[in-house]
Amino acid sequence: MSQSPTAADILAHIPEAKRKKKALAKRFQGLDYCHYVDDWKHIPRGTAVFGETVIDGYPHIGRVFALEAGLKAHFKRPFWAEEKINGYNVRIARIGDQVVALTRGGFVCPFTTDRLGDLMPLDIFQAEPDKVVCAEVAGPDNPYLESTPPFVAEDVQLFVFDLMTRGKAGFLPYREKQAYLDRYGLPPAPRHGYFQIDEIEQISAVILRLHEEWREGLVFKEDSPRDHRAKYVTGNSNIDDIQATSDNLLDLPPHYFTNRLLRLGLFIEEHDLPPTPELKQALGGAFLDGLGAAMTRYRRTHHVSKHFRCRFRNKENAEMLFKHLHRASRSVQIIRRDLRREDGYWLLEFERVYPALTGMLGDLLAGKMVFD
The missing domain is CATH 3.30.70.2160 (Alpha-Beta Plaits)
Incomplete structure (x- = not known):
């Protein structure tokens, strides 16, 4: 696996990335920034740069099609199971005096940014200005997706599933993330348990319940320093x-x-x-x-x-x-x-x-x- 680029590497590559149209310059409410529109030189698509501040792109998470075989092939330690929400991915960060929401592609989303005060408490960005909140926004009144989870009947809601640090690739450890969510009252993605790899029957019971409720599926997050992940969806979500x-x-x-x-x-x-x-x-x-x-x-x-x-x-x-x-x-x-x-x-x-x-x-x- 290639080593993740540092913030200094990403900043150094910006001039070349712009020349080759791998990064595009944008402006939002007085903020000048650029975002990487493709994976390039190990820099993930969606990485955004505001001056000297880097917000790393959200990494790709692999999907398993066979639950039991996939878990046994890819996981070495116990893992948490979080609900996969049928919505769109955002990273929320404080840039100067503003708090903005970036889409998966690294574009500042005017809709999500506009509605942040309705969707989550913003205290974390005063106390922890280097933290990046990773969340899913879902509901029928969104500008991007044609489907919605059954438990969001109107407008949109936000569900936090990860925290990152500005200028640093990777996520905060799971328990540390949970402590931040509890401390600042951030709305979490539903959690469905902590499992050993061989607890397939218990995991299948959760999946089948979500299937019957027409919910999307689960993301598995390994309890280890490597923080390995995989996603698996229900039949009805297809x-x-x-x-x-x-x-x-x-x-x-x-x-x-x-x-x-x-x-x-x-x-x-x-x-x-x-x-x-x-x-x-x-x-x-x-x-x-x-x-x-x-x-x-x-x-x-x-x-x-x-x-x-x-x-x-x-x-x-x-x-x-x-x-x-x-x-x-x-x-x-x-x-x-x-x-x-x-x-x-x-x-x-x-x-x-x-x-x-x-x-x-x-x-x-x-x-x-x-x-x-």
Whole structure:
């Protein structure tokens, strides 16, 4: 395994990274920064640099498809099991007098930054200005994802799962992290136990309960200095992913769907679940319901799209987010529908239009002949 670059290494590489467009310069509310848009020279994608301050990118965590074999192959010590939340990853840090939230790609998110005061206490950044809070933001009123965990019914919530230190790769040890979360009242990702490697039956019981509740899965974190990690998802989370994206069928790569079908098949086989009519109906419906909704929307509006809405305290941040989404979207079109005051917030509403399925349905529903 390659040694993680130091903050000095990352700072030294910035001029070359900018020339090669591996790092892009940005500005947010008077803060100039740059972020690495690709893994490069052992510097992880999403690493952000504000002057001399480095916020390391969040590292990739491997996924196991077979629970028992994967745990026995990759873990050497007992581990904690934390819930994997169906949301988007942010790193929250104090930069000067501001507290900002960075997306996985290292971009300062105007939406999450705007709402931080609603989502978590910020006292930690006064007492511990070098700490970086790693969290998942989830809920139906977010600007990025089309699905949401079943336990967040409205708006968004934040769940903390790690702490880092500015300018230093890696995470705080698990027990130290827990002490900080307790001390500052930070909302934790749900914890589901501490397990030995051979306690497969107990771990499977947790996974099956989450599966029945249509929750996403678990992240395993080894109780050792190497802090090894792996993630494992429930069977129903794969159906949920398909349900959320089947009306975007042609604008996603085929392996997005085949990967989830494979995960589902392996989950059913390993946990000895019968392929019930209800399960088959849920899987078929995940595809057909989305496609049916796409055709209905096309006949009504002549495009296939998904509606998004999110609340802001500051109108400027809503405008900034929309401009970012509009610039960054390559394969979809972003259309603003409304920005208005409602219940003390600015409510931004917009649509993502999916061009590939829109174009194909336009041709097919107009009677185009296809030779196959």
